[in-house]
Amino acid sequence: MQKFILALDSGTTSNRGILFNHLGEITDTSQQEFEQIYPRPGWVEHRPSDIWESQLKVARDVLKKQKVSPAEISGIGITNQRETTLIWNRETGEPIYNAIVWQDRRTAGICDNLKNRGLEKTFAEKTGLVIDAYFSGTKIKWILDNVEGAREMAEVGKLAFGTVDTWLIWKLTKGKLHITDVTNASRTLLFNIHTLKWDKELLEILGVPESMLPDVKSSSEIYGTTSKDFFDEEIPIAGIAGDQQAALFGQMCVDEGMVKNTYGTGCFVVMNTGSKPIVSKHKLLTTIAWQVNGKTTYALEGSIFVAGAVVQWLRDELGIIQSSAEIEELASQVDDSDGVSFVPGFVGLGTPHWDQYATGTIIGLSRGTNKAHIARAALDAIAFQSMEVMETMVDDSGIELHELRVDGGAAVNNLLMQIQAEAIGNKVARPKTIETTALGAAYLAGLATGFWKNLEEIKKQWQIDRTFVPQEDPEKFRQVTLNWKKAVERSKGWYESH
Ligand SMILES: Nc1ncnc2c1ncn2[C@@H]1O[C@H](COP(=O)(O)OP(=O)(O)O)[C@@H](O)[C@H]1O
Numbered sequence: 001m002q003k004f005i006l007a008l009d010s011g012t013t014s015n016r017g018i019l020f021n022h023l024g025e026i027t028d029t030s031q032q033e034f035e036q037i038y039p040r041p042g043w044v045e046h047r048p049s050d051i052w053e054s055q056l057k058v059a060r061d062v063l064k065k066q067k068v069s070p071a072e073i074s075g076i077g078i079t080n081q082r083e084t085t086l087i088w089n090r091e092t093g094e095p096i097y098n099a100i101v102w103q104d105r106r107t108a109g110i111c112d113n114l115k116n117r118g119l120e121k122t123f124a125e126k127t128g129l130v131i132d133a134y135f136s137g138t139k140i141k142w143i144l145d146n147v148e149g150a151r152e153m154a155e156v157g158k159l160a161f162g163t164v165d166t167w168l169i170w171k172l173t174k175g176k177l178h179i180t181d182v183t184n185a186s187r188t189l190l191f192n193i194h195t196l197k198w199d200k201e202l203l204e205i206l207g208v209p210e211s212m213l214p215d216v217k218s219s220s221e222i223y224g225t226t227s228k229d230f231f232d233e234e235i236p237i238a239g240i241a242g243d244q245q246a247a248l249f250g251q252m253c254v255d256e257g258m259v260k261n262t263y264g265t266g267c268f269v270v271m272n273t274g275s276k277p278i279v280s281k282h283k284l285l286t287t288i289a290w291q292v293n294g295k296t297t298y299a300l301e302g303s304i305f306v307a308g309a310v311v312q313w314l315r316d317e318l319g320i321i322q323s324s325a326e327i328e329e330l331a332s333q334v335d336d337s338d339g340v341s342f343v344p345g346f347v348g349l350g351t352p353h354w355d356q357y358a359t360g361t362i363i364g365l366s367r368g369t370n371k372a373h374i375a376r377a378a379l380d381a382i383a384f385q386s387m388e389v390m391e392t393m394v395d396d397s398g399i400e401l402h403e404l405r406v407d408g409g410a411a412v413n414n415l416l417m418q419i420q421a422e423a424i425g426n427k428v429a430r431p432k433t434i435e436t437t438a439l440g441a442a443y444l445a446g447l448a449t450g451f452w453k454n455l456e457e458i459k460k461q462w463q464i465d466r467t468f469v470p471q472e473d474p475e476k477f478r479q480v481t482l483n484w485k486k487a488v489e490r491s492k493g494w495y496e497s498h
């Protein structure tokens with residue numbers, strides 16, 4: 001009897017293996033962090049072997065801890081940090097460079113060049129994305145241009161490109177499968193979200209040979225099985241989705257107009273827009289939410305690069321808190337930030353500003369400013385960045401917000417959730433299962449293997465832990481958010497374009 005789905009959640013800072021039972025409950029989790037490599041300011045890399053080995057380890061560990069045999073696993077669902085770019089030699093399986101992480105800004109100059117050539121509209125129309133160092137396309141170009149011999153090898157078909165899902169599946173199947181799914185493909189700057197194919201014109205512009213690219217599959221189907229070498233038996237791989245899309249699915253935001261926000265390292269606000277790719281007026285991203293049973297669902301997304309990471313910064317660099325959780329107590333010591341505005345533009349600003357040259361800014365300091373005010377301003381910043389995205393989302397889609405479903409590591413912070421409810425003037429709903437990313441991947445896999453019958457069956461599993469409703473005077477909050485928006489303008493363009 002197959003009792004479980006195994007979700008592999010390969011995040012920016014750690015990998016998780018999570019076992020879900022038929023009720024969509026977590027049976028057990030195993031997690032391992034891996035090293036973040038910062039070779040130069042603005043550069044962020046991961047070792048491909050770290051990603052693979054830690055993911056395999058947590059997958060094996062969680063089965064071992066629960067004494068679950070591979071035969072009891074109906075299928076594996078994979079979800080991953082998106083855009084992060086790996087290139088390896090097809091014959092040896094050896095990566096030719098470290099993984100260049102989504103946060104890495106080294107290709108800002110390449111992006112400027114594309115913009116100066118007037119290509120923004122071309123990329124936006126085909127991919128739904130803006131030209132930014134965030135996405136995979138310019139990272140591939142950088143590796144081909146900077147690793148000795150890479151371009152020649154790519155041109156004769158010897159290299160393979162993949163996002164993290166592709167890399168893990170290549171490893172799990174010992175090179176049998178070189179695939180990705182539509183959600184991951186839609187984050188590369190190379191994939192046409194209307195035709196659902198790699199786009200020849202964009203490949204030409206970025207100098208990427210098509211032979212490097214993985215086959216693009218749906219988000220829920222049996223793609224193949226893991227090699228026997230890893231779990232003693234073959235296990236079907238049956239679901240793939242980028243982590244933010246997987247979270248939207250795990251939150252059961254399956255109807256048009258439903259919105260979730262994930263508060264992790266960054267914040268990612270995603271709205272289901274149904275079968276229509278909506279073109280944004282405010283540089284929100286148009287992206288693919290998933291493809292299930294031959295039906296493609298689209299989404300609007302606001303990507304905020306630094307959210308929970310600002311809490312880590314207060315902990316690790318300023319030392320004003322000892323653990324991330326302590327920020328709630330510290331910030332609760334004051335009623336408000338006393339005029340302090342914090343813009344966490346540490347790696348530039350994402351949606352809706354897309355300023356690669358913005359900087360981190362704390363403004364409005366006075367003699368009376370103390371660390372509690374800074375802590376409160378940091379929480380405000382997480383909520384206000386998300387608020388700004390939701391304001392533009394409502395304007396773009398014409399869809400009124402009814403509730404915001406939340407998840408991710410920082411969503412456990414009750415004060416932050418309350419500030420979020422005040423800032424958007426709307427209800428914030430936190431579900432019991434906060435591991436919605438892994439849950440979404442599990443659902444996608446379980447639907448393909450028949451572990452769950454249909455959406456109706458799994459919709460019933462979503463349960464609220466707590467709802468936050470606005471309580472404060474909206475006018476007071478509006479003033480604070482207006483000040484914060486002024487601070488955002490001050491943070492922009494600090495580093496000159498090169
Ligand atoms: N109680 C808390 N209050 C605010 N932020 C928190 C809290 N607990 C964790 N975080 C932040 O949440 C982030 C971790 O969330 P997680 O979803 O695991 O992130 P990721 O998947 O991006 O690695 C960290 O940046 C951490 O600082």
Ligand SMILES: O=P(O)(O)OC[C@H](O)CO
Nearest residue numbers: 011012081082102264265
């Ligand atoms: O690993 P996370 O949760 O920080 O998510 C990263 C995003 O997928 C980047 O686009």
